[in-house]
Amino acid sequence: MNVNGARFQMLFGRDDWSRCRGSDAQPLALWWDALVSPMPLPPDDLPGWDESRSEISLQPQLIELPATSGELRLTLDARRGASADRNGNVYRIADDARSLLVTSSGSGNESAFWPAQPADCGAGRGELRLAFEPAQAPREPVAERYLALTTTQDDYLVVAFARGTLRGLMSFDLISGGPPLQIQWPDAVPFEPFAMCARHGGGAWVLDRAHRQLWELDCTLAVVNAGHAMIDFAPAQIDDFQPLSGPPREQAAQRFPGGLDLAKTAVALLDPIAIQSHGEGRVMVLNRDLVQQRSQVVRLQRDGEGWGVDASQWLDALPALAHDMVYAAGLGQGGASEEARLFIASEIGNQVHAFDVIDRDGRFSLRAPAELYPLRRYGGRALVAVAGKAHYDCGSAQPRWTPVVQQHRQRFAAQAVLVTPVFDSDELGTVWDKLLFDGSVPPDCEVEIESRAGDELSGWFDGQSQPADDAQVIGGWLREPQPRLRGDGPELPWLRREAARATRREAGSGTWELLLQHARGRYMQLRLTLRSRNGTTAPRLRALRLWAPRFSYPQRFLPAVYREDVDNGDFLERWLANCESSLTQIEDRIVNVESLFDARSVPQDALPWLAGWFDLALDPSWDERRHRLLVQHAMDFFRWRGTVHGLRIALSLAFESDFDPIVFDGPRAQDEGAGRIRIVESYQTRLVETLVAQALPLAQIGLDQTGLDASAGPRTLQRGRLWTPAEGNAGLADRYAAWQQRTVTPLQQITPFSLAPPNDTDAAQDWRDFASAELGFVPTVGAAERARWQSFLQARYVQIDALNHAHASAWSGFDEVLLPAAPPTVQAAIDDWRDYCARGAGSRERKLWQDFLARRYRRIERLRAAHANAWTDFEQVPLPDRLPASFAAQTDWLQFERQLLAMHRTAHRFSVLLPVASVIADPYALEQRLGLARRIVELEKPAHTVFDVRFYWAFNRVGEARLGLDTQLGAGSRASELIPDAVVGRAYLGASFVGGRERLSGRDRLSLEC
Structure with a gap:
């Protein structure tokens, strides 16, 4: 509905157009559906339906290439058997029928296949000898003739031969090679x-x-019984040697399965000349009627022990008797492969006719599209399917086997007439406004439109109070003006881009419009006449829209005096209607301006403009759906920006084809599924169990090189085996003494355990091994803090005596000076510690420790009570270089250095892992994908973070895969569907195959796995 309250009714799609009627008052659907079955000839002016473009047009007509003057028609004597294997090599019978030839798919050259030399056709490798024959009277060699051949699906070449009165079959193994296996046909069976x-x-x-x-x-070349009686070709005989007693011994009669008698089927085949397989147990037979000079295709289908017979209509599209056929695909426009069709050549031999094979509700029929497939120098030898595409033998030219290619020439009927169903405006006396149709009216074509309208209707209404399809408006047809092509494109936004492409491609495409002159009444009906003057182009209609009621400017805005004169008033009405049509479009845009601010309805051309409101740059490689989703959820996207989920949204938009807009709502469990984009923050990868397992030598945890305990099987590392603050300093001292295989003393149990290694090298290494085994990590920050404190004091006092004098201490050397466990009481020591804490160098870990304590305890009094010390300020608390005394202090130190500090070292670092599903992906495409991911992450990540982007397989990978999330059963690294064929220069050993890997009916091709 527009702003003036007018609505349109539309015909769009096959279902709507098929309700229209032709000149014979029959629905178009009746004829369009009947074209696939034997029916009376349709009327000459029947419109046609273009399924590929969803448009109604003139009926296309077959183009018949006339017979070449002076050439004789083809005869069946010119036929020679030919067939192609799965590799594209074509085998054929030579013109003299004495040898077999092969055309290589690689070089295209033809060479002898069997026998090696034509002179060997007599006595030699190709001759079949009887089991018993007189040695003194050798038989005269009889020339061998080849009658027919084919290649089977399991890669055998089967050839029928004749040698005198002898008939038989030869079977060549195209995989293993070698001489053929010959089978003699019984002489008694024709x-x-x-x-x-x-x-x-x-x-x-x-x-x-x-x-x-x-x-x-069958696959062993044994005859499959066709359901008829067996043929007795050797009667039962009494054996020459009989037993002394008992019944006489006799040899059973030799019987042979009978074939299918084509003359006794439900459709008697008068002259069958060609066959083509059409699925399991089905075969199509090309039949001719020499008397009536016509041809047809009969499909035979095995039904239990009987046969079902379906015959197509007589092929009126053929200008002469059929000569040969092949079921394969042709080459269409631009060399694109088409669907498989039945190509039939006639005796004229200058073209093949294509037929669509239709199996609808178990009924077999053929439909002939109006397409031209010319043949050049076709001598009638053979039509074959090479790699699924139709080819023909063009004689001695190279290449000999030429593909069947469609030539895009069209011919249309001169005229077509259709009458639309009745349109109902639901209001008496309606003035119908305008008619628009989207399509193409090329030069030398026209669309004539007639209308009739009224308030009365002859016909019936359906159950929904709508006019039936056979209803008619009472009244005569009135000619409407000729439609004109709109200059501003279609009125429907979704058709504008398509119309722009069509306008550049062909003249006359777009939206055509006319103002209705004589249509007044509730009911409206149109008659459209499509014409083509040259027969090579045709008008096409895609959609038709009929607007009503007309918004009258004279009635709404002008005084009644302008309507008193009927003739002048009618002219003014129609003249102002043109202005109304243009102004209404502008008013519609004003009323519906909010559609420009909604990402779901804004025209695609305006999407970048709307995205600019959010300072978004749309990637031109994205499809329209992704652009609209990003603009629609821009605020949600910015809300998550800088987070892990925000990065995942940006990457999913760029790389995932099944992007779900629900991800804008927040993280979901499905986002972590197998094969999805992974964002791994480095600090989350340092788990306690992992650190322990990496730190402990295998020998110390009882595991061998395979990771298995020889006595107890796989060992599980338990967190409870590590030291905890509940054991206190005494427990750690006991563990250290047991580690060193000595007895702990009471003094050692009360002496704080040193968190710095001894000065001796061997003792320091032993201490580190002990810390790894019992603490789960090696303390380092306390020792580093002590070393910095000692360097500070040595630089200030130079001599140890000066330090002892100032601090009232008794250290024997600077390397024995410890960090203060409590606030100093001597003024010089107080000043030195204050100056040291104020230094910036080496204070990172200490600041982190002090911030950790400040966030946990908030007030210094609570820290002093928990740690049992007297520090007056968080900024003065040192890092522990000895195990703290209280349980709370030990817990704080253990959490800080074993977990939080390890996480902080890897904070602000993350990895983006992109899934790779195939090992045969193009390396250049992968590199482009990697670069795009880097640019996206660089734009969306927080400024202080560091990242890397890598590919990963959706399988187990040590240190990166998460069990249950990144693992897939049945898709291991050796999955056959993921192992590519080896390519020189790109293949890796252990990751590719050399040779084919296709299984062919139980016969494997020879292959070598690297």
Whole structure:
């Protein structure tokens, strides 16, 4: 509805257009659906439906290339069997039928396949000898003829041959090579192969045209019984040697399975000339009627022990009798492969006709699209499928096998007429405003529009009080003005970009508009006539919109005197209606201006403008959906910016195809799933158990090189085995004495355990091993703080005696000076400690320790009570270089140095891990993806953080994978679907295959795994 209250009714899509009726008053759906079944001929002016473009147009017509003057029609004698294997090598019978030739898919050259020399066709490798024959009277060599051949799905080349009256089959193994296996056909069974094709699952179908028989051979070339009686070709005989007693011994009769008699099927095949497999147990037979000079395709389908027969309509599209057929794909525009079709060549031989094979509700039929597939120098030898695409033999030219390519020439009917269903405005006396249709009206084409409107209707209403499809408006047809192409594009926003592309591609595309002149009444009906003057182009209609009621400017804004004169008033009404149409569009934009501020409705061209309000730059490589989602959730995106979840949102927008906008609401458990983008903060990777396991030597925890305890199996490292503050200083001293295999003394139990290693090198290493085993880490900050304190004092006093005199102490050397455990009482010591704490160098860990205590205790009095000391300020508290005395102080120190300090060392660092699902990904594309991820993270990360971006597999990786989140059962690093073929210069040993890995009906190709 526009701002003036007018609405439009629309025809759009096949369902709407099919409700229209042709000149014969029949619905278009009746004819469009009937084109796939035998039906009477449609009317000449029937509109056609273009399924690929969803448009109605003139009916396309087949283009027939006339027979070349002076050329004779093809005969079946020109046919020679040919077939291609899965690698694209084409095998064929030579023109003299005495040898087999092969065309290599690599070089395109043709060479002899069997026998090696044509002179060997007689007595030699290709001759079949009987088991018993007189040695003194050798048989005269008989020339061998090849009748038909095919390649099977399990890579055998099966050839039917004739040697005199003898018939048989030869089977070549195309994988293993070697001489063929020959099978003799029983002499008593008539067998004259004319055509062969591969059977689904292995084996072959054989057509005997002379006897109208169809034989089915399984993968062992054994005849599959077609459901008919067995053939007795050798009667039962009494053995020459009989037992002394008992019944006589006789040899059973030799029986042979019978073939399918094509003359006795439900559709009698008069002259079958070609066969093509169409799935399991189904075969299509090309049949000819020589009397009526017509052809058809019959599909035979095995149904238990019987056969179902479906015959297509007679192929009127063929200008002459059929000659050969192949079921494969053609090459369309730009070399793009099409869907598989049935290509049939006629005796004229200058083109093949394509037919869509339709199996609807179990009914078999053919539909001939109006497409042109010309043939050049086709001698009628063979049509074959090479790599799934149709090819033909073009004679001695190179390359011999030429693909069947569509030539994009079109021919249309001169005219088409359609009548729309009745449009109902729900108001008597409605003045219908305008008609618009989206499509194309090229030069030399036109669309004529007639209308009839009124308040009365002949026909019926459906159950929803709407006019039925067969309803008619009472009245005659009135000619409306010729439509004009709009200069400002379609009125529907979603069609503007498509119309712009079409306008650049072809003239006359866009939205066509006309102001209705004679339409007044509740009901409205249109008759459209589409015409083409040259027959090579056609008007096309995609959507039709009919607006009503008209907003009258004279009635709303002008005095009644302007309407008193009927003729002049009508002219003024129509003239101002043009202005109303233009002004209404402007008013619509003003009323609906809020749509420009909504990311869901703003036109795509205005999206960057709307994104600029948030200072967002839209990546041009993203699709429209991602652009709209980012703008729509811009505030949520900024709310999460600088966080781990904000980084995940930005990366998911760029890399994940199944991006879910729900991630803008907050983190979810699904975000951590396998194969998703991972953001790992470094401080979270330092777990206590991991630190202990890395610090302990294998020998000290009872594990061998494999990580298994030889006596107790896999060992679990328990946190409770480490020292805890509950044991106190005495417990740690006991552990240290036991570690050194000595007895602890009472003095050692009360002496604070040193958190700095001894000066002796061996003793220091032993102390570090003990700390790793019993504490779970090696204390370092206390020793470093003591060393800095000693250096400070030595630089100030130079001599130890001067220090002892000033501090009233008795140190024997500066290396024995300890950190103050309590506030100094001597003024010189107080001044020295205050000056030392005020220094900036080396104070990072001490400041962290003091901040940790200040946040935990808040007031210095609470710290003094918990730690049992007398410090007056948090800024004066030193790092412990000896184990603190109280339980609270020991707990604080242990948490600070073992956990918090380790986390702080890796704070503000994180890694972005992008999943890789295939080892055959292009390295250049991966590098581009890595660079894009770096740029995104650099823009979205907090300024004080450091990061790296890497790829990862969605499998276990030590130190990076999380069990249950980053693991996938059945997709290990040796999964066959992830192992690529080896490419020289890019393959790695142990990560690729050399050779094919495809399983072919139980026969594996020879392959070598690196």
